[in-house]
Amino acid sequence: MEISRRVFVKTTAVALASAAAAGTLSTMMGCSSGEGQEAPAGDSGTTKTLAVCRFCGCGCGVIVEAKDGKLISVTGDPENGSNRGLNCVKGYYLVGALTGEDRLTKPLIREDKSLKGTMDGFREATWEEALDLVASKLRETWKADKSRLAFWGSGQQPIVEGYCTAKFWKAGLLSNNIDPNARLCMASAVVGFMNVFQTDEPAGCYADIDETDVFVTWGANMAEAHPMLYSRLTARKLDNPNVLHYDLTTLTTRTSATATKVLTFTPGSDLAIANAIANYIVVNKLYDEAFINDHLQFKQGTENIGNSTADDYDVTEPGNTVDAVESITFEQYAERLAPYTLEYASEISGVPAADIEELAKVFADPSKKVLSLWTMGVNQHSRGTWMNHCIYNIHLLVGKYALPGSGAFSLTGQPTACGTAREVGTFCHRLPADLVVANEVHRRYTEAVWNLPEGYLDAIQKPGFHTVKTFRELSKGNIDFLWSAHNNWAVSMPNLTRFLGRGDKKGIFDAFICVSEVYPTLSTAYADVVLPAAMWVEREGAFGNGERRTAIFEKAIDPPGEAKWDLWMLMEIAKRVLEGETIDGVDAFDHLFGFIYDKEAADFKGDQREVCRTAWEEYRTFSNPWLNERANAINEEAGLKMDAKQLAPYDVYLEKHGLLWPVREVDGDWLETSWRFCDGEQADGFDQVGIATHGSQDLANGVSFYKSAGQKPSVVFRPYEPPAEMPSDEYPFWFCTGRLLEHWHTGSMTRRVPELDRALPEALLDMNPADCEKLGVVDGDMVRVKSRFGEVEIKVSTAGRTQPPEGLTFAPFFADETLVNLAVQDTYCPLSKEPDFKKTCVSIEKI
Amino acid sequence: MKITSIIAACLAGAAAVKAAYDVAAPSALPLLPPGARPEGGFESLCVKCGKCIEACPYQSLHPAPASAGALAGAPCVDARIQACRLCAEFPCIEACPTGALAPVESKADVRMGVAVIDEDTCLSFQGMRCEVCYRVCPLIDEAITIDYRKREGDALHAVFAPIIDEEKCVGCGLCVERCVVSDPAPAIRIRPTGEPEAAQ
Incomplete structure (x- = not known):
């Protein structure tokens, strides 16, 4: 048998x-x-x-x-x-x-630049040759003009690699031109966290799902994008039939299918709905007064901020003032909210006023725990940061935050968007552990951990290019060297008509591009050198997920052919680029990486476990300042509270199947923290150690926001401002893109799984049947979707997997033969620089 | 290995053997195109001219094999290879010169057969989040719905069980084409109209 x-x-x-x-x-x-x-x-x-x-x-x-x-x-x-x-x-x-048949197993060097955009024109090369070429191009660019190089990383880049890449770029090259693809999915959540709490982290965890009374999903198709969390949400609803679920969305999804009530709103009008809920709570005095008195401060910021569609937006008014805020009183905040009546919000959003009122009452009901969950509908939004603010505003007004079952949670879409991109800080403006380049004390602290001379990092106090800026500059011929790893930008970036040089065949065709990859993708097709990488368990690594959980994945098998660990590639390129350079009189490479890599032997000092452990221990110093005397002194003097995000020794994560930070050593045992800023026994998952060290006990609701300025999170009034584009006669439809369950992101991995490819072989344009009738198209017809940015041909579906209202269409972005991002705008949230993939205006015509 | 797991392995193994037998002995009745009425004279009306096969834009139709007996050569669908896509205009029916394929009002009126799920091999019934059949169903939330169930011994997860509504399922077979399970057979099959229920 x-x-x-x-x-x-x-x-x-x-x-x-x-x-x-x-x-x-x-x-x-x-x-x-x-x-x-x-x-x-x-x-x-x-x-x-x-x-x-x-x-x-x-x-x-x-x-x-x-x-x-x-x-x-x-x-x-x-x-x-x-x-x-x-x-x-x-x-x-x-x-x-x-185990896809076309794994990359040898380095490739492009011989014919005119064939960019295809996998033709490459030859196989030795590692030595490929590394020499990449390093020489990087060094050449670096020496000539540092603003013309860039690294594009990922929320899939394992923690230690992300840490070492950031260290090489920031301390080795003294460049801030490094940004991750997490800019495309989490940046608005990050800026929201920083603006409100001055710490980049969710207070709650996935266990909140098991305890809440009300789920509110905002712009989130969790049923498809977070399958197992949605199973957990569903289990909670089955466990208690009184548990409610409100789904706020621009189109009916599989998540809407199980909601208690669906509030379908006009794109962009979620800001008005959230403000109307806050206004209702304020006008009817349904807020938690003790919580407000103990914990909150009120602010307003720059408004009428326009849109970032033009290349110079960031450096001219209003783009260069978008971060400004000023303090206001609660009364002033109430005045700002006052125009947002239920009727006004209803008029803008199309949601019945009674439904908004019902949700406001649910938020305010003292007997109900409420959990907001959101994904890309909120973050990929031309006012994404503002929308994050607006959700926190509601939760904070009613005191439903940082309590088991009550919270507001931006769900991550990548396995280590939090662990690497955010916690390590592989962004153009960040340093590890929530530190930023623009802050002098933060630079001093980082210099201490990295044993750099004081003032060494002053050279990078100005942030580098964020993701969209990088690709805009690339398309203008202003980037000479780009290296990408753990991503597939040629499919996932918006405005690909411009960025792939489809018009002028410039920019991307002229720059030298190195892509580390495991399979041929559209990005490798635009590369000059392709470096074959070990994938997932072909090496050891660690991920940090959306609930602050750090977990290690062990090496199980060797990579195929000559594919190599990304960290080895980084070491070999760094070694070559830094040849002859010194830091503080010491060889620069040895100064930065000599503790894990022997450059003469071209090998690591120890096996992968030891290398990961050693690098982790250095990274962990950022959140365990007492491990470094110089860092500890700066932490004490400046009151940085670096231990607030304490990480445990490496091997503890193996023993405990991953842990939620901060991880505290209590009586010789390392204990995780499930509920941040909430007082209680550390052994039960509460933030006992953090509050005892930095916070205050006996405040309202038993919480203490000790990371926030003045220990008080900010309620910041953010108005409704319309999306960058509104439907017009020329472009009458909204075009929304996203993920579906079977395929993950650009499909470079899941489409090579025969079972998944069979399950969802093509990307379809979901349309409302009434729109189809108007256009004379039927299910299965090919249409051209055209925007101000570009166009794409795609097959129409009215089968109903998603059910857009009239005037809105949806397509997934996993299929590179149906490259929807050719037509998607690269307009981004002015605060977070995260593009809005959900609201491009398009025309649709039958082909 | 624990005793319980040995029993589980034996039971599942037996199920696998049975399923393999089902595949080896296909039902005598093939899955006929939309508009075909096996009990309404299809066999006598169909002249096996192949016009519907030519008209199908998806190449879903092909001549039934010799094992189909009297229906050998008549148009049929192998759902696993290419299901019927229920075209809005039904070009196959329009092309039929004899009325063997009779006009249908809309896709919901098609009666090719009824989907049947093998709960032993279906991933969704084991608590995995799959439900591919449900999401591809052209009559989603009608022909296939999800029964959300508590998962035994697991307070944290639900079972998303796909359920066929035999009154509404039209038997197009897209669920069969897309089912991720193939070992030993897809976890869903179409019982063609006219095949008695017991034959499955």
Whole structure:
């Protein structure tokens, strides 16, 4: 009898559960090195290692089984508190994501630049040759004009690599031209967090889902984009039939399908709805007065900020004043809200006033815990930062924040957008651990941890190019060197008609582009050098998910062919670029990376576990200042509270299947924090140590926002301002893009999984049947979607997976043969610089 | 290995063998195009001219194999390879010169067959978030709905069980084409109209 994969999966899950019950994971995890450890349950020669799913921000734990250097299975980790052994269909078929037939296994060098845009014109090269070429181009650009180089990273770049890349770019090259693709998904949430709380983090965690009474989803198709979290949300609703779910959306989705009530609003009008809810709460005195008195301050900021469509927006009025705020009184805040009556919001949004009132009453009901969850509808918004503010404003007014079951949570879409892009700080304006380049004390602190001379980082006090700026400059011929890793910008960036040089064949065609990748993608097709990378469990790494959970994935197998660990590529390129340079009289490379890499031997000092541990220990110093005397003194003197985001020693994460930071050492044990700023026993997941160290006890609701200025988060009034484009006679439809369950992001991994490709083989344009009738198109017809930015041909569907209202259309962005971003605007939120992928205006015509 | 898991393996193995047998012995009745009425004279009206096969823009139709007996050569759909896409204008029906494919009002009136889910092999019934069949269904929330259920022994997750409404399912087979499971067979199949329920 041949045992099917399903049966195998079932039996291994049971076996693993019992093995895990018998001891820690490290005893059952077999061995990546294979030394001195017994193979766990299963056939001899089989290893089982721990990992986190490669795809979305849910961070589902998985167990990887390998034999003879090949993956046999990836199954849900029954011990993982978040997913309990379950996965969505992407995680279930994860093995296939690594075993596509066209894995890149040799470095490629482009010989014919005129063939850019295709995978033709390359030749295979040795690593030596490829690294020499990339390093020489980087060094040449660096020496000539530092503003003409850039690195584009990712919320998929594992933590240690992100840390070392940031260190190389910021301290090694003294350049801030480094930004991650997380700019496209999380930047508005980040600026919202920083403006409101002065700390970039959610106060709550996924366990809030299990305790809340009301879910409010804002611009979020969780049912498809966060499958296992949505399973958790659904379990909560089944557990208690009184639990409510309000879905605020511009189109009916699979998430709307299970909501108690759906509020379908005109794109961009969510600002008016949120302000109307806040106004209703204020006018009817439904706010939590004690909470306001103890915890809140009120502000307003620059308004009438226009749109960032023009290239010089950031440096001219109003773009260069968008961050300004001033303090106001509660009464002034109430006055600013006053125009936002239910009727006014209803008029702008199209949502019945009674529905907005109902939701406002639910928010204000003292007996109900309320959890707001949002994704790209809020963040990819021409006023994304403002919309984040508006949601916090509501939660803060009614005192429903930082409490189990009550919170406001921006869900991440990538496995380590938080862990790497945000916590490490691979942005053009950041340093590790929430520090920013523009702040002098932050630079001093970073210099201390990196053992740099005082003042060394003053050269980078001005932020570099953010993502859209980078690609705009690239298209204008102002970037000579671009290196990208863990992303697929040629599919995921907006305004690709411009950025891919589809018109003038310039910019991208002239620049030298290096792409580290695991498969050929549209981005590698525009590369001059392609570096084949080890993928996921072909090396050791760590991810930090949306709920502050840091988790390690162990190496399970070797990469195919000559594919290499990204960190090795970075070391080899850094070594070459920094040749002959010194820092403080010491060889620059050795100064920065000598602690993990032996440049003479062209190899790491120790195995991957040791390298990750050593690099982690240095990174961890940022949040454990007492590990570095000089840093500790700066922290004490400036009151930086760097320990507020304390991370644990590396091996603790292996033992405990990942932990939510801050992780506190209590009586010799390392304890995580589920609920930030909420007082209670550390052992129960509350922020006992943080509040005892920095905060105040016995304030309203038992919370203390000790990271916020004056220990008071800011309620900032943000008005409704219309989207960058509104439908017109020429471009009468809204065009919204997004993700669907079967494929993750640009599909470069999931489309190589035969089962997933079968399940969703093509990208379709979902349309309202009435619009189809008006245009004379039927299900299955090809149409041309055209905007001011570009056009794309796509097949129409009225099947109903998403159900747009009249005047709105939706398409996913996973398919590079249906490159929807050719038509999407690159207008971004002026504060966060995150593009609005949801509201391009288009015309549609039958082909 | 625990006793319980051995039993589970044996039971699932038996199910796998049974499913493999089902595949090896396809139903005598093929899945016929929209408008075909197996009990309304399709067999006698269809002259096997192939015009509907030519008219299908998706190449969903092909001649039934010899194993289809009297219907060998008549148009049929192999849903796993290419399901019927329920075209708005039904070009296959328009092309039929004999009335073997009779006009239908709309896609909801098609009666090719009814989808049947194998709950033992379906990933969704095991708590995985799949439901591919549901999301691709051209009659989503009608022919296939989701029954949200508590998952036994797991307070944190729900089972999203796809459920077929036999009255509303038209049997186009898109769910079969897209089902991620293939070992030993797709977790969903179409019982063609005219095939008795017990035959599955």
